[in-house]
Amino acid sequence: MKKLILPMIAAFVLLTGCGEKARVITSYYTVKPNQWNYAITTYDDGTYTTDYAYSEWENIDIDNEVIMNGVVMAYYLDDDGRDNILPYTMYFTDDAGIPYQERFEYDIEPGKITFKIKDTDFNTPASMANIGTLKFKVSVIRNF
Secondary structure, X not given: OHHHHHHHHHHHHHHHHOOOOXXXXXXXXXXXXXXXXXXXXXXXXXXXXXXXXXXXXEOOOOOHHHHHHOEEEEEEEOOOOOEEEOOEEEEEEOOOOOEEEEEEXXXXXXXXXXEEEEEOOOOHXXXXXXXXXXXXXXXXXXXX
16 A cells, blocks of 8 residues: 555646646847946945846736746847857957856846846946847746
């Protein structure tokens, strides 16, 4: 009898999970260079640092139900046509031979997705001057 209990529990868990249906809604975003804003930290002496660049977009499919019980996945679409899941890090070397990274991330809140770019050299404005147009894909998975 003990040998049957574990398989019966496993079968119950597997079969009850199969009853739910999921719906996937995919949206595509093209972010041009002039569609980025900057998160800036200002210091008492009047200096500042640019923490990261961000671009906010409406997405009505991201609601409280999805945030609590669903899934939102975002991808950076590279020039080769590959979907690179966020967060995604690209590695570079500057003109002086010093390595740095650019990291693409995202945040969500009801009705909105925000794409972010962060640099490890904290020179985001210089990087953004060369970045060009970026494409992103967002998949929202909702349970029914």
